Amino acid sequence: MENNEELEQEEEEQEQNDEFEDEETLREIVAPGEVLTDDTENYIPGRGAILNKKGDKIISVIIGLKQIKKNYINVIPLRGFYTPHIGDKIIGIVLDKNPVKYVCDINAKYSGILKIKNTVKRNPKIRMRGNSRESEIPEKLFIGDAIIGKVIAADRLNSPEITLAGKYLGKKMGGIIIQIDSQKVPRIIGRNGSMIKMLKNLTNCNIFVAQNGRIWLKGFDIEHERLLIEAIYKIENEAHTTGLTDRMEGFIKNEIERRGIK
């Protein structure tokens, strides 16, 4: 458990705005092609919405929850696929390697490219590349290894490029990786990280939620890990409902008592 202390610090960076906010407002589910509003003078189509051809209606393009923010009408997606963006932290699995690069499955439409120059060994003292002779040797990866990487280049046409140089990035040993819908990731993290903090405190597990919908977790015993996985799947299933954090807290406390986990 040499990297235990290091893992705990990963918590800090899990801060992201919760897209599912406005808990109290009624959540209306809309389907593609449904009219969101006829009032095009006061509202502008935002995320997941477009103007129709005549320009007199705003329609939804995905299945999701209707949300009005200022004068924007958004649709928060309930299903979808992951599109890589620069700066995203992702969990990948090495699929193939050659003398120039590694090819990683990152759950996107293209596989990620990891060049050898970006696979540096981390310096355990400062958790970054550099400052020691050892850190200049590239880290050797094998097919099937799980890595936490960061996207450094991504566009519509080319395969995204990823790097292992940076804080908390690198090869992952041990733990469990599970996969959820990448559109539900903001819900797992919660507003200002409230949900993920609650999960960590109650189950004593280390969690890393990557933007591509993969979640790495490691606990002290299998009971806690199983409870956590169940809780994560429950959050994914009920992501469109209100008051989720409180309900999940109750669920986990109940289950701990019922199962007799210490």
Place this chain on the structure above:
Amino acid sequence: MTLLIQDEYPKKLLRDDGLRLDGRGLTDLRPIKMEVNVIKNADGSAYIEWGNNKIFASVYGPREVHPHHLAKPDKGILRVFYRMATYSVFERKRPAPGRREKEISMIISECLEPVLFLELYPGTSFEIFIEVIDADGGTRCASTTVAALALADAGIPMRSLVTSCAVGKVDGQLITDLSGIEDKAGDSDMPCAITWFNNEISLLQFDGKMNQEEMTKSLDMLKDALEKIYHMQLDALKSKYIQIQEGIQQ
């Protein structure tokens, strides 16, 4: 002794009381049941029971194109694979895709293309696999309807859903939603699909004879039928989420 079964159709397709052979009125639809998210490993999936038709559709994508030479540099492609199970029809169907399956795959793909934003996903493909488990007339309409539902379930951006139904003529009377026997023995048959974002016809095939007046009238009948099916599609898409919401509120 070999068993020879000849296709025999009744001489009259309308009963004496004016109803059809299966007891429907002239403009009644067959019972329709739809469900989404039925295949776990697919990105999106849907199932439909339309009368005796039973059809599964699954959607994968966007993903890299194989074979690679089919990929287009400026837009994505939509590929549809319509297949019928060997036991889906009365006489065993040979499993290799034939002329009819290739045609239906093509028309469904061309019918669904206008609702997708393919220009946003260059070099990739969306793939729809349609598997007909049981067939009894109107599978291309049912397949189009269920494929649109599966695309929406996968979370792929779409301008609107696509709905499809058939109208036709038997014994000189216009009818909606032809069953297998009416399709084969009737006078004419016209499957049609509509895209709801512009209310335009996306698929129209015609077979048989009809005069201009009947054509106009049948398009009106079609509009009523399509509207009914569209609401069923919306219900099927949303009911999964609404059920969870209601279960928690209680």
